Amino acid sequence: MELLGLYHYWVFAILLMIGFYAVIAKRNLVKKLIGLSLFQAAVFLLYITMGKVDDGTAPIFPEAGAVIFSNPLPQVLILTAIVVGISTTALGLGIVVRIKEEYGSIEEHEIQEIDKR
Amino acid sequence: MNGLAQHLPALQVVVPMLVAPLVILLRPRGLAWAACTAASVLAFAIAIQLMLSVQNGGPVTYLMGSWPAPYGIELRVDSLSVLLLLVVTGASVTALVGGRDSLDTQIETDRQPYFYAAWLLALAGLSGIVITADAFNIFVFMEISSLASYVLIAGGPDRRALPSVFKYLIMGTIGATFYLIGVGLIYMMTGTLNLADMEFRIHEVADQRPILAAAGFITVGLALKAAIFPLHVWLPNAYTYAPHVVTAFLAACSTKVSLYVLLRFDFFVFQGNLAGHAFQFAVYLMPLAILGILVGSAVAMFEQNIKRLLAFSSVAQIGYMMLGASLVTVAGLSAGIMHIFNHALAKGALFLAVASFATVAAGLRLDDLKGIARRMPWTFGAFVIAGLSLIGIPGTAGFVSKWYLISAAMEFGAAGLPLVAVILVSSLMAVVYVWRILEAAWFGEEAGEPGAPVTVSPVLVAVTWVVAIANLYFGLVPELPVSLSTAAATELLDHLP
Numbered sequence: 001m002e003l004l005g006l007y008h009y010w011v012f013a014i015l016l017m018i019g020f021y022a023v024i025a026k027r028n029l030v031k032k033l034i035g036l037s038l039f040q041a042a043v044f045l046l047y048i049t050m051g052k053v054d055d056g057t058a059p060i061f062p063e064a065g066a067v068i069f070s071n072p073l074p075q076v077l078i079l080t081a082i083v084v085g086i087s088t089t090a091l092g093l094g095i096v097v098r099i100k101e102e103y104g105s106i107e108e109h110e111i112q113e114i115d116k117r
Numbered sequence: 118m119n120g121l122a123q124h125l126p127a128l129q130v131v132v133p134m135l136v137a138p139l140v141i142l143l144r145p146r147g148l149a150w151a152a153c154t155a156a157s158v159l160a161f162a163i164a165i166q167l168m169l170s171v172q173n174g175g176p177v178t179y180l181m182g183s184w185p186a187p188y189g190i191e192l193r194v195d196s197l198s199v200l201l202l203l204v205v206t207g208a209s210v211t212a213l214v215g216g217r218d219s220l221d222t223q224i225e226t227d228r229q230p231y232f233y234a235a236w237l238l239a240l241a242g243l244s245g246i247v248i249t250a251d252a253f254n255i256f257v258f259m260e261i262s263s264l265a266s267y268v269l270i271a272g273g274p275d276r277r278a279l280p281s282v283f284k285y286l287i288m289g290t291i292g293a294t295f296y297l298i299g300v301g302l303i304y305m306m307t308g309t310l311n312l313a314d315m316e317f318r319i320h321e322v323a324d325q326r327p328i329l330a331a332a333g334f335i336t337v338g339l340a341l342k343a344a345i346f347p348l349h350v351w352l353p354n355a356y357t358y359a360p361h362v363v364t365a366f367l368a369a370c371s372t373k374v375s376l377y378v379l380l381r382f383d384f385f386v387f388q389g390n391l392a393g394h395a396f397q398f399a400v401y402l403m404p405l406a407i408l409g410i411l412v413g414s415a416v417a418m419f420e421q422n423i424k425r426l427l428a429f430s431s432v433a434q435i436g437y438m439m440l441g442a443s444l445v446t447v448a449g450l451s452a453g454i455m456h457i458f459n460h461a462l463a464k465g466a467l468f469l470a471v472a473s474f475a476t477v478a479a480g481l482r483l484d485d486l487k488g489i490a491r492r493m494p495w496t497f498g499a500f501v502i503a504g505l506s507l508i509g510i511p512g513t514a515g516f517v518s519k520w521y522l523i524s525a526a527m528e529f530g531a532a533g534l535p536l537v538a539v540i541l542v543s544s545l546m547a548v549v550y551v552w553r554i555l556e557a558a559w560f561g562e563e564a565g566e567p568g569a570p571v572t573v574s575p576v577l578v579a580v581t582w583v584v585a586i587a588n589l590y591f592g593l594v595p596e597l598p599v600s601l602s603t604a605a606a607t608e609l610l611d612h613l614p
Contacts, residue, residue, distance in 0.1 A: 023287060036290055043297050050305045074304070077253055081297060084260045088290050091264055095271060095283050102276040111280050 008049040015042035027108040029099065033092045040085040047074040047081070122166075126179040126192040129163045129202065130245045130258075132156055137237035141230045150220070153233035154213045157240060161206040164244075168199045172600075176608075178250075186250070187311035193250035197605035200454065200598070201247040201370075201377050204461045208369035209240050211465060215580030216362030218573070219472045223273050223360045232272050236366075239265035243374050252300045252310045255378055256293060259342070262374070263289045266367055273360035281354035288341055288351045292375075295338025302331035303386075312386055319390040332387050332394070336401075339382070342375035345402075345439055346409025349432045356428035361475050364424060365468035368431055369461040376438055376457065384442075384450070384609040395445045403443040407539050409436030414546035418553070423474075423481050426550055427467055430507065433543060434460045440536065441522050448528055451599075451606035452521035458598040459506070459514040462591065466503035466584035470496050473581065476573045483553060487561025495578045497558055499585035504551040506588040509544050513592040517599070519544065 003010075015038060022035025056070035096106055103111050121128075136156040143149040170177055176195040180186060194202075213236070224232050242262025246255055267289075271282040304310060306327050307318040319328055337348075344352040352372070356364050387394050413433030420426040434456065441453025471481065473496040478485045490497040506513035509520075523540055526533035591598060 020291075023291065029283060032287060036287060039291065040294055043294055043301065046298065047301050050301065074301075080253075080257060084257065087264055088260070088286065091267060092283065092286050095267070095279055095286065098271070099279045099283065102279060108280075115277055115280070 012042050012046045029096045029106045029108060033089060037085065037089050044078045044081060047078045050074055125163050125167055126177060126194050126248055129160060129248055130241050132159050133237040134241040137234045140234045140237060143230055146226060149230040149233040150217055153237055156237055157206065157209040157213055160240060160244065161210045164202040164206045167194050168203060171196060171199045187309050187314035190254055191250040191311055192248050194248055195608055196601045197377065197454065198247045200458055200601045200605060201374060202244060204373065204458055205243045205370045208366050208461060208465055211580050211584055212362050212366040215469050215577040216472060218577060219362050219476060220360065235265045235268040239269060243370060246374050247377055250312050252312060256297055256300065259293055266371055269363045270355050270359040273358065275358045278358035281358050285351040285355045292338045292341030295334045299331040299335035299338065302327045316386045325391060329391060332391060335382050336379065339375050339379040343379060344372045344432060344435055346405055346412060346432060346436060352432060353425050353428040357422060357424045361472035365465055365472060368468055369465040372435060373457045373461065380442060380609060399443045399445055402439055406436045406439035406443055409433060410440065410539060410543045414543045417550040418546055421482050423471055423483060423486060423554060430550065431464060437522060441525060444525055446525060446528060447606045447610055448525035450609060451602040452518055452525045454602035454605050455521060455598050456518035459518045459591065462514050462584060462588050463503050463506040466499055466581055466588060469577065469581040469584060470500040473573060473577050483557040486557050490558040496581060499581040501555065502585040503588055508547040508551055512589065514588045516592055517595040
């Protein structure tokens with residue numbers, strides 16, 4: 001049962017590998033970027049789940065009494081990482097648009113063919 | 118220290134980062150370049166000032182917003198950071214000052230403000246990486262500098278830059294994400310992001326396996342970013358099709374900064390904590406370094422495009438730096454770090470000279486460069502000096518680091534001899550590929566009417582010569598890089614048990 005108890009690591013690892021597979025195996029540049037986003041999203045999940053404390057709640061200063069908090073730091077870190085991820089995807093898509101303008105294709109092998117000529 | 122002086126570590130990053138958005142507003146021609154150059158010069162001056170304080174008073178620390186470490190973000194400048202800062206800011210200044218005309222021809226006027234803003238962001242990111250002592254902060258700066266360099270590389274007129282930059286973006290992001298996974302695993306086990314605190318707390322971790330996995334993720338991720346063989350495939354095309362001046366800037370510093378983070382983590386954080394780490398580091402990375410040196414040099418021998426040739430030579434040079442580090446001795450590590458500095462000088466001068474050639478020659482294949490030496494004797498002279506430094510001829514900067522590398526290998530007695538052989542063979546290969554360029558440029562006959570000697574952009578020629586003379590100067594008077602890199606290596610290996 002220990003393996004199932006760590007299910008969030010399984011989600012992380014499987015998502016990571018799906019994304020990685022798409023980046024490597026897909027020839028369409030947009031699909032590669034989708035894979036890359038999935039790859040990054042998996043890491044966000046790793047961070048978010050590690051901050052969770054059993055029975056923990058949102059870290060807001062309580063009016064009275066002691067309350068168990070989840071660790072807010074990983075969430076803050078991932079907020080930054082999400083921004084980085086969005087910028088990367090946006091820039092990647094921008095480059096894909098430029099590639100489409102210049103080459104008329106967004107298929108990796110077709111672009112390589114055009115460059116060889 | 119008082120007043121402004123104590124804020125220098127923060128200003129090193131803040132100056133270029135604040136000027137970057139302002140540059141976008143500077144529409145009039147040339148103003149964006151001037152602002153960008155001024156910010157770079159200021160950053161270079163700050164780097165020199167920091168170097169003096171580090172040499173006189175040891176590492177400089179700075180608490181962001183006065184939050185005490187490890188709760189707040191700490192900036193820490195030691196000998197290794199200062200060496201990298203000098204390389205990064207120096208490369209930016211020389212490339213900008215010398216490359217103005219080249220950039221004017223390659224970047225359309227109305228896009229120039231954006232281009233220079235991206236340049237400053239790259240500069241801010243690269244300086245930020247070497248100056249911060251916070252693992253997550255390194256990730257953020259790494260992505261700032263990477264995103265900005267993708268823009269710089271794709272900014273040129275050559276459309277082949279676009280697929281190459283896409284490849285770079287994919288591989289760079291994978292590298293950075295691997296690094297992020299590693300940092301996450303360490304944070305999970307130690308609850309800290311401050312590098313010094315991390316180093317201290319890993320001692321207390323009972324189960325070392327997540328730390329080992331983290332070390333793997335971080336090393337592989339950064340090796341991707343640093344283009345260590347066989348993870349270098351993004352580099353040659355990105356360097357070849359980028360605007361020439363961008364190549365001169367990035368070739369001098371961008372991969373080296375990732376190498377810096379790799380050294381920082383492997384030697385500072387992991388070395389004293391993981392059982393057998395030194396052995397594993399050497400066993401995994403030394404073969405890769407040796408293969409990188411040999412394969413990079415061998416491919417360069419057969420390459421036709423001069424920028425690709427120099428890019429593959431860069432892959433080999435990164436191998437030298439890794440070879441030095443993988444010896445895990447003070448002598449080896451300081452030789453590797455020294456080579457960061459000396460290679461930046463040689464490659465910077467070579468790529469600046471290439472930028473000059475490109476303004477006259479029809480293309481950058483060796484055939485296009487035939488007879489260019491007679492048309493541009495001054496640029497060619499600087500190219501020869503830098504080429505000799507790349508080979509490692511005595512009297513040049515390249516010789517000094519190779520000499521230190523060979524003596525570091527000889528410390529191992531007979532076991533070091535194969536390494537010396539590798540270095541010698543690869544230097545001979547360097548003779549071959551540099552000679553191929555010189556032969557085409559000097560002895561080659563131009564296809565058409567022999568052109569008259571031309572002077573393009575005297576500033577570019579002057580700057581190229583300044584860097585070339587720096588190659589000679591640091592070859593004859595190597596105190597500065599030697600003292601900094603020896604101090605850096607001692608600091609890094611201080612943590613060995």
